[in-house]
Amino acid sequence: MKTAVLRRTAAAAAVGLTAAVTTALGAAPAQAAACSGTSGVTVIVDFTAVGGTIQTACALGDPASGLAALTGAGFTYGFVPRQPGFVCQINTKPNPCNGAPVTAYWSYWHGTPGGSWTYSTSGAGAYNPAPGTVEGWAFGAGTAPGQAP
Missing domain, CATH: 1.20.5 (Single alpha-helices involved in coiled-coils or other helix-helix interfaces)
Known part of the structure; x- marks a missing residue:
């Protein structure tokens, strides 16, 4: 016994x-699944270039910006030192952020479920994603996340 x-x-x-x-x-993150319908914004982060996997999570509600969607989905981020607005790390990857190759950065993408990725022409702090859409992040030389929206 x-x-x-x-x-x-x-x-x-x-x-x-x-x-x-x-x-x-x-x-x-805790909400590690895509959002259903228009209940929030799905966030896909491709960590494969920094030794991780592709992670999908849901930011519930109507996040006011791409950065709010990122944190609402349970991810953390950091800016390049002395360059606010330019995302250097997501979930502390890469570490250190200034040790990455010059050609590598966190590219930011938009999509709709079942659609394709569109490279963002707006910064994540200025872009307002609509509920039901998908936000994507991928580290590398500007390539889209390895998972479709």
Whole structure:
């Protein structure tokens, strides 16, 4: 009986530790699924160029900007030092942000579910995504995310 309790306790601790480590390493946000219908803005972030995976999450409601959609979907971001508005890191990737190749940056994209990507001509702080649309981010030389909207 005592052994079974210890096994269950150890298993629960391992699950908790795995969740904590996964969260600390930049796991998918809590709302890790596309939005349904027009209930929010779906955000897709392609981390493959920085050693990660493609993550999809939902920013519920009507975010006022692309940056609000990014954070509403559970992602964090940082700007290039002394260049506010130019996203340098998403979920602390790449690290350090100024250690990336000169030709690599977080490109920002717009799409509709089932459609194709359109490169953003507006900054994420100025663009107002409509509910039901998809926002995309990909690190590299301006290539679209590796997953369709």
